[in-house]
Amino acid sequence: MHPIEQLRFVARATGADASMLAVEAASGIAAFADDPGAVLTACRRLLTRQPDVGLLWWLSGRLAHATDVRAEARAVVDELRVDRTARELAAVLPDEATVVVCGWPDVIAQALPRRGDVEVLVIDGDGRGQSFARRLERSDVEVEVLEPMQLGAAVEMADLVLLEASAVGAHGAITEAGGLMLAATAQLTRTPSWMVVGAGRALPEPYVQAIVERCTDLALPFLRSFDLVSAGAIDRILRADGLRSAADGWPSPDTPLAPELLRTLA
Secondary structure, three states: HHHHHHHHHHHHHHOOOOHHHHHHHHHHHHHHOOOOHHHHHHHHHHHOOOOHHHHHHHHHHHHOOOOOHHHHHHHHHHHHHHOHHHHHHHHHOOOOOOOEEEEHHHHHHHHHHHHOEEEEEEEEOOOHHHHHHHHHHHHHOOEEEEEEEHHHHHHHHOEEEEEEOOOOOOEEEEEEOOOOHHHHHHHOOOOOOEEEOOOOOOOOHHHHHHHHHHHHHOOHHOOEEEEEHHHHHHEEEEEEEEEEEEOOOOOOOOOOOOHHHHOOOO
């Protein structure tokens, strides 16, 4: 695919896997490596069109600071392809656990089929949970789809609540809509909750604030497609290097802050 077409595909994609979008974007932007101004413009254009994809902010921060854009783009793609977060999650899940998730969490979706002894309860608020359940069923995972009104009972009976961050800042994480309700219910029922943070999701706080600002309609703020979950609402954080207490703090950013990325394009 021509680099321009790759970037157009990323800019227009809806509901696509974030890692796939980042790989396509890295390849497309690398074609402009000899023109730093074009690299920056391409990054800003993508972030204007896809402001809620945390991995694109991670990629853009890396490429905007790179002295060798082509080499950095290859490094980014390699890091995504060898990310062991899903493997680590599969390894540390309790035996024969019942877990609750919401929506379609990409990294968790890779981890659960690696375990044949886990039952999954999917809270479906927008139809994506049904598709997620079908994917798990094809891998012989025991799964049941529940309505949002059943969330309380599901969390109370479960062994674990799993949430997935699309972006993590200094004070909390951005999750799919429903993540805040899951985390709060887990606190009330004293059900353990883990935040899964894949490669490239830990960002400088200004990037996270930009995502929130760009994706929130001030007139209808309750209609946004994501939730903000504070650090205090989670028990543990799961990354490729293991499971640790959330009380130890959120992960440090995986990408530098490039203030020029915070300016939107008309």
